[in-house]
Amino acid sequence: MTNIVGMILTALAAVTVENIIFSGGIGFSRVLRAARKPKTLGMYSAFITVFSVISSVMGYYLNRLFPESELSPILRPAALAVCIALVYILAAGILKLSVPAFYKKYGQILSPAAINTVVLSMPYVIGNYRLGLWDAVGFALGTGVSFFFATVILSRALHQCKNEDMPNAFSGLPATLIYIGILSMAFAGFTGGKIF
């Protein structure tokens, strides 16, 4: 029971005060791409959540395998990335063989949802916050939810950032980046500064 409550609280923290997307600036290139396709936005976020959970559980055990040493800052990131790559290949293979119709529909978003800084950052976040296994899962779930919120907000903003009244030079991506900056500023106020 305590584990589940802890997990929920950590998930809430990941959505609000420890939001790695808005406060940390992690994964915005993926958020922008997901926001451009509102039809697949939910599935994209679901994939991100699943892979983040897998990555955080893997990170929890891998962090123990690589004790702090001179070589660990070089070897650990490479090992984590290879593990995530293998998980992606395995997931793509299983989906392609077992549910080909589903894979045909969502295969294109599987790789960007599996291979990105949000998913790869999970083991580092767990290490920085010294989270236990349940809390790590909670943080990954919360991050998936915050990814979904970010894409929903930006999918509406992208359209408005192409406003004709705006100076030509700022229309589109420049306005979107400034918009993200202002939203991140609000989250920075919420977080109170640095998040790690």
Next chain:
Amino acid sequence: MKNKRLLIKEANTIFLNGMFFKNPILVGALGLYPIVAAGYNLKNAVELSLLFLFISLPTSLLFCLIGEMVPLSVRPGLVLCGCALFYIPAAWLTQRIIPGSIESLGMLAGLMICNSMILSRVNDYAPTHIGIAVFADTLGCSVGFALVICLVSVIRAAWLKSGIWQTNIGIYGTGEKGISLPFFGFILLGFFAAFVQFINKKRSTKAAKRRAAK
């Protein structure tokens, strides 16, 4: 001879596009994280630029050779494996050039493995282009990345008023100084992107006028 000159001219155009006119950060919003999170002093900027070059160049050239042999569904996974593999010598080399760099960068260094700019160039561009184009593109993107992160860093560090090489320690610098936080990086990038968009619109208007005159 004429073909060789044409090839060099093409490579030059690809290089300039990657560096400025089609800069993947400012035009495609790729690889934003290291710039907004770590671009607050020039030391971080130089370290990450070196890491970017050392990871992207060999990985791009490798996938230029073998990319088309790999099935599309498996390729992103193998690209990540390639980046992870080349991260080891890249991090070692960066560490040799600037001692203590990888430790001080922490997760920022590790996350360069899945930098979306590197992944997209290696996964989408490299397998379908010839070696010289891939080389020019990777070099152009590396210079473009270095230019953007260094410029952002210099502005933020100058604003922080404590020197442009190394202002503070930790991932996000001193928490109380908002300039070192990611939101300020996004706002700066927005203005840089607007500048590039302005230049590109001017160029396309000029080109259209030239075509109409002909």
